[in-house]
Structures are given as C-alpha cells and as structure tokens.
Amino acid sequence: MKLHVLPVGPIQANCYILCDEQEKKCAVIDPGGEGAKVARAVKGTDCEAVAIFLTHGHYDHTGGVEELQELWPEVPVYINKRDQHEDSRFWQLCPPLKGTKSYDEGDCLEVGSLKVEVLATPGHSGGSVTLKCENCLFTGDTLFAGSCGRTDFPDGSMTTILASLKRLGELEGDWNVFPGHMENSTLERERRYNPYLRQAMGSKGYFG
C-alpha cells in the first residue's frame, strides 16, 4: 500500500489516498472541502479511484464529495448511515449527501488487493468509524495524536468516545494512526501519552 496525505479545506482536514500500486487502484478517505484538488492528486498517483470512504459526516471531511461524484459517477461513496440525518438541525454540521452507501462495524471493502475493515467508533458523532488497512488505522476525529475529537455536538458523547478509544487502545500490537486532523502517530505512542486514551483504558497518571 502507498499512502498520500493531502490537507484539505479551511480547517485542514487530512484527506488520505490509499493506493494499491500493483493493481493501480485507490480509495479516497475524507475528501474534505476540495474535490478538484483531490481529483488532481488522484490523477497524480496513476491509480484509478474505486471508492470514497468517509470516517464521519462532518462537512470538513465530506465537502469534496459532491464534486468527486460529478467527476466519478461510478465510484461508490461510503458513510455510516447514523451520520446522515433526517432532522435538518444537523445539516449545517452534517450536510446530507446523495447516492451514498452505508457501511458499518465488520464490513470489509476491497481496494484492488487491499482490504479495508470498518470499526464503528462513535462518540465524536454517532456514525464515526475507524478504517483498518494493513498496519494503519484511519481514525477520523475519534483519535488524534495526543487528543481526541470534540463531543459537544448534538449526537456527540464523551462516554461513548471513551468506549471507542478503549476499543482502539486494546487492539493487539502497534498500528500507524492517521487521524482526520493534524499529524500522524502510532497506537503505542498514544497508549503512553494520550490522556484520553489512557483514561479510556483505565490507566492512572502518565506512566502508571
């Protein structure tokens, strides 16, 4: 797998392009607010986009979807349905998207020979997911380097995100962590230094 990182939009969400270079296929994770820029970057990889995966429904992660759907009408867009709301009070934060497919816990999607597995990790939003591929975790706004996502949105919950963080922290072995904002990390580093992950896992103090 080859990974390209592209900061997109006014609040610089991380868009990731996941490439299987042998089969020349790729997937876009969270195309933020800049569809055209993402499309150019995909062209530069020489791989064909076969899927768009959304870690959650917030506009700073989904803003480029419509533009990409126009450019790539055949390419499926996956989002967990709990982040697509009927209630219009959510729409400013979670704009409704057309023609998406829902994915959820346990689903496994193929990008060429790469396998992308879905873990439901709610808390930042009801439909937040983490995507697992090879030794990488794409954690969206659930787990950041040194921190975690906000939970003060209408469907956010600190209790729920802590349960999701616990689950990530308990994955066996070390993983590369690629969050929805800011720099990447490793799960082992986060287990040691991330106060939210440590709280979630019941650790006492920083080095306890």
Ligand SMILES: [Zn+2]
């Ligand atoms: Zn978010």
